[in-house]
Amino acid sequence: MTEITFTYNGIDYRAEYEIFDDTLVVYLSDGTTRETVLRGLAPDSAAMTHLRAFAHGLSNRSDI
Numbered sequence: 001m002t003e004i005t006f007t008y009n010g011i012d013y014r015a016e017y018e019i020f021d022d023t024l025v026v027y028l029s030d031g032t033t034r035e036t037v038l039r040g041l042a043p044d045s046a047a048m049t050h051l052r053a054f055a056h057g058l059s060n061r062s063d064i
Helices: 043-059
Strands: 002-008 011-020 023-028 033-037
Touching: 002 043, 011 043, 023 043, 033 043
Parallel strands: none
Antiparallel strands: 002 011, 011 023, 023 033
């Protein structure tokens, strides 16, 4: 697995990802996964998109 990190509002968010055939599977810190069929996309870029969305979603929650 490959680990990526994204810092948002001073908080580091981490995720790991694997590639199965042409499918990227991203494992987020809350235990959920997200998948993308790569079709030529760079895996690290596609994984980072999922991690950014995850971080932004957490920061927008009012119950934290």
